Structure formats: structure tokens, C-alpha cells
Amino acid sequence: MLLGRTANGLYWMNRYIERAENMARLVDAGLRMALTRTQSASEEWNSVLLSAGSDVAFTQKYQDYTAANVADFLLRDTSNPSSTMSAIETARNNARMVRTALTRETWESINEAWMALKRMLAKPIDERDLPSVLDAIKRETALIRGCFYGTMLRNEIFDFSQLGTYVERADNTARILDVKYYVLLPSISWVGSTLDNYQWESILRSVSAHRSYRWVYEADYKPTNIADYLILNVRMPRSLTFCYRFLAEHLKFLGDDYGERHACHATVDRTQAMLRAGSIKDIFDAGLHEFLARFIQDNTKLGDEIAQDYRFN
């Protein structure tokens, strides 16, 4: 038995932990692009902000797309509710609220991450320190994940937590792809230019997949392979298919435990069917952007339905 408010707290705690880390990864990818191609760095930062869903808020505050501005806005600005600092703060507030549902190790890892990041992000980040700050953020969230997987009982508490993680992750991967979908479309010159190569690598880097890609496909970046990897690969932990495998699994556990199926179960089945239906070629033929737009919409709907079906608020 779980309070609706507790399920809500667990769900959002995990969404925000995931988000805190995703912001760091996006800045990391942007930084790499900016270092390699100084000329159109601002364009790259713009797409980073678009992927983060923070472009509008950013332009209200800043004029220039510089590394310092974007990093500040996405990592430490507390007026940006999705910044790493805001996200970890919200995650901790939720953790505090659901503390009785967490193991001591999990709570302490979140509390310690919050303390460490608060200290680290108290002052504007010196550009020279940016790589080490990004590493530290990823390390803190990795520690939380480790404590969580290592100590939590696999019950409904675990299920609701995982739903938060995978809804957020699927949303993040889909947005990254959608912002850059045009660089993945087959162009006149089939072999990518140097520019394309950087763009492709950036996409993979923003989901920490630039190395593992080469283990799965040949060494060269190919747009269809990249899209295939991030959308359809069953083993890649940030792919849409991977996320939906676990969303479906945890919703099934909940449905079995409670002996009741809800609207969210139908939605997750439908999206999974869509992901299983065809090859990456079919998706390209039908339109990559259209596919992603629909996916993002359905994913948001799934989140809303989970909240409603399990009396979150």
C-alpha cells in the first residue's frame, strides 16, 4: 500500500534526478562541439537549449549563446526550473517528502549529492573547471543510481520510481533527436561531410553513446544507424525502445499487484507496438520528425495517465 502522494514524490524525484544528469550531458555535448567548431558555436548552443526545452526562457535572460551563459543557465540558474541545481533541489525535496519509502543509503546519496552540488554550483563556473564540474554531476547521479539499484526492494516503490526515470529519459532522447533530425536525413551527398560527422557525434555524445555506438555498428557514423541505435536498439539504455520495455514492465507489475489495468497500460502498449512495427527505414520513409513529434506527445500523455490512474494528486 502506497500513498498517492508518495507515488507522486517517487515519480518526480526520479524524473528530476534523470533531468539533472541530462542537463550535464547536453552541456557536455555542446561544449565538445564548441571546442571543435568555433565558427558556428552559437548555433550549437541554440540546439542544446532547444533539446533542453529551455530556449525561450534563456533568450529572455541572455543575448548571446556562449558557453558561459548556457552552462550557467542549464547547470546552476535556480530561476530555471530544469537546471541541474533546480532539478537536484526538487529531487531532494521530493525525497524528503517520501523519505520513509527510501532506503537510508538512497536518501543519503541524494542528500549528499544535493550538498555537493550546492557547494560546487554556488559560484559561476570558471570555463576551465567546466569539464570537472560536469564529471562531478554525472558522478553524483551515478552514486544515487547505484545506491538505489543496490538497496531498494523491488516493489511498487521501485516501480513508480522507475516510471519517473524512463518517462523522463525517453522524453530527453526523443527531444535530442527531434532538434537535430534534419542532420540525420539522407542528403544529396550520402557520405557525411566533416560538419555532419561532428553533428552526429554530438547527438551520440549527448546520450553518452559515442563509444558504445562503435561496438554495435561499424566505426563510421551513419545517420540511419544513429537513429536506429537511439530509437530501436533494445540494448542501448537510453533508446526509446529500451525505455518503453521498462515502462511496460513496471506498469505490468503494478497492474498485476493491484489486479487492475488502467488507461496508461493501453497507452504504453500502443507506443511499444509502434516501436516494434517497423524498421528504421520505415520510420524515415514515414517521416522522422513526424514520428518523434508523435512519440513525445504520447509519452507526455503516458505521464499524465500514470498520475491520474494512480491518484498522484
Add this chain to the structure above:
Amino acid sequence: MRLAAFDEMLPEVSGLRKPYTAYDRWLKEQDPARLTEKMQDAERVFRKTGITFAVYGEQEASERLIPFDIVPRIISGNEWRRLTQGIEQRVQALNAFLDDIYHRQEILRAGRVPRELIARNEAFLPEMIGVRPPAGVYTHIIGVDIVRISENEFYVLEDNARTPSGVSYMLENRETMMQLFPELFQQIKVRPVENYPQLLRQSLAAVRPQSTKGAPTIAVLTPGSFNSAYFEHAFLADQMGVQLVEGQDLRVVDGHVAMRTTEGYKQIDVLYRRVDDSFLDPLTFRPDSALGVPGIMDVYRAGNITIANAPGTGIADDKAIYSYMPEIVEFYTGRKAILGNIPTWRCSEPDSLKYVLEHIHELVIKEVHGSGGYGMLVGPAATKKECQDFAKKLQAKPSNYIAQPTLALSTCPILTEKGLSPRHVDLRPYVLVSDRIQIVPGGLTRVALKEGSLVVNSSQGGGTKDTWVLDD
């Protein structure tokens, strides 16, 4: 201000006291640098686990640790036995008084407590008249604040019969001490406190409503994560293995209080509430309260839920009632109070007011309804101006104040940078009442960390110590 105080470890007259012999031997073998290190370890443990305390009015430091001192306060088995007899008697009297005051009011008829003290008191809830709580228990969890003056003199400073806090610190202090100094607990037999959460759960289960079928569902009601004692609410719910709920999770369904779960509404039988009376039910008390449950009082009156502690218990620990406790204990138990009161002047009485105003520099003056060390004056430590200002407040509303002599509270040593140094302490043992009375050996020792200070409240810079009752 320096008061000649009785030191519980090393009194000036008689030398090292017996309960501290073994500890003293151990302490002398320790390297001072190692002890300092242990002290820092303790702080790290507390901060990491998030045992913090939100202080009202300090926005920037909204999460602060209550300082912990690593020198234990030690009580012998004999001293403890005497204390528990006095506490049991007092707690029995408190519950009998509450039952009487909400029913026949014999004590008022007998003229032992003035009628107007009850009738005009905000802590008296007319809504509770004629209501008999499940199992007849009003105050289930009590924290009796006790001070010591000398080898044999203990006094009750305050009866906390509403929602006493601090028990989580008692438990975490012991846990921390056992982590820091495991060898000490092998050498010295200390009676355990760790089973408090189990006792609390059993105690709450024992006072469930008669209509409850099967094992009762118990929940802890908290005002929410922004409350200063939230850590404790979460801690106790966790340790007991019960749900931690907020007002927004609860509603009345089919004549019962129920919580909203991921599977729908589930009935609650016993609610350990850490929300004040006035916020408990917006339909009965403060209509603007979002912390309570609309209609819970109707469920309560119908006998379908146990609320611990019962609404209206505040009338028993009100500071104006406090001065009548010796009479109250005698009236209901038929015996003289084993644990005495501190002499108290009721400023509502003209002669007392006159005396208090003349001796304001010597006295401690408290608000009748205040708590947490706010709104009080410690005469000997106050400036002339502060005394004058307070005298004006006192004259404007005398009935709002009581005064007590400034007592030389006993001291215990704390570890400072310069070694051991005595500081004033008090003691809050925790008492559980169901079909029996249980007192966990020890309790929370609060210590005034500032040299010479007599204010031990954590909101005013006090700290805590682990409290040992020896198994001797």
C-alpha cells in the same frame, strides 16, 4: 552570571560520582586529539543522514543541526528507579485530570483548582466535553521535563502532554555513540533505548478503537516536510513501519478516516498526530487549516478513530495549571507527589504580581502558553532595559505569565577545545501510556552550550547528549 551548580560527574565537594567511575577511567585513557576527531565524525554522521532542525525565523539557515556532545550523561539504576516512580504517578494523574476535566469536573467542585482557570483557557476544548477516547487514554505520549538541583533534588519543569518532540534525537544520539565508541558499550552496561519505536507501535495498537477488526492501521500525521520536526515525523513512521501522512492525503469516507493510496482509499484506525489541536479539523477548529482533516472530530466522537494524543490535552500541561500539579497529583492518586514542582508565582494573583515585579532581576518569567524558550525572560541574565520592557508587558496582561526562581540546574561536562567544561542540563524522559505505562530508560538530555547559560532549548542554541541509565 555564575550559579554554584551541582555537577553530576564531578561535584566540588565529594569528588567523582559513582555512576561516572567507569566512564572516567575510559576517558583518562583517551587521546584528546582522537576525541576531537570523533566529535567531527559525529557531526558528519548527523549532516549526512539529514538530521536537521528547521529554526523558525532563520530563513537563510533553514536547516541546522542540533549540536551533539559526545560526553554521555549518566544516571544510576537507583536514581532512575526513583525518577520513574515519580513520573508514573504524575502521568497517571495527568490522564485522570483530563478525564475528570472533560466529564464531571470533580476537582473543580472540590475547589482544588479554580474554575476560571479552566473555563477561560484556550487549551480547554469544549468540543471534548463528554468525549471518552478509546481505551480511556487522553495523553499517550508524554515528555516530562525534569531538572536536578542537587544529589537528591529533582523537579518537574514542564509536563509536555500535547505532542512532545525530540525522541528521534534520543535514538539517533545513542546510535551515533554506539558507532563512535563501540568499546564503551562493551565495558559499561547501559540500558537500551532502541526499542522505543516498537513500544510506541504496540502502545498505539493497544489503544485502537473497539470497533477495529484485525490488526489496526496506524499512521503518523505530519504538517509536512517544511515543519521543523519533519525529520522526526518521518523517522518515527519509518521505524514503526507505518504510513507518514499529511492532511491532504486524508478524508472522511463512510464514517472513517481514510488515506488516499495508489489503490484507492484505505481506512486508518490510529492516528499519531503531530499537528496542533487548532489545525486538526477545519470544520471544528481553525477553518483556514489545510493541515488537518475535515470531519475527523465527528469520526472521533463516534469512536471510530484513535487520535494520539487526544485533542484538548493541552489543558493538562498549560503553565497556569502547572502550578497546581502537586494538588492534582494528590487529588487523583491519593498520595503526595513524589516529584516536586518548582515553586511558581502566578502573576494573575495580585500579591504574586507585586513580588514578581519587585524581584524581576532574580526570576525566570514565562508566558503561560509559550513554548520552545520563546517569550521568556531570564532575570539574572537580562539587561536593565530588557527587565523594564518585560515588566511593562507583565503589567499589561499579568494572567499571561508565571514566574519561577532562577534555579542552579545541575551541570554535566561537555567536550570543548580546552577539554571538559561543565554546562547546565535538563532531562526529558519519554512516557508511553496505553493499558500500561512504559518509560524508556533515559530520554533526551538537553544542554545549554553557552557557558553559564540556563536555556537548553534547541531553538535557542542548546545541544543534546546521549543519556545513559546504567544497568546496575
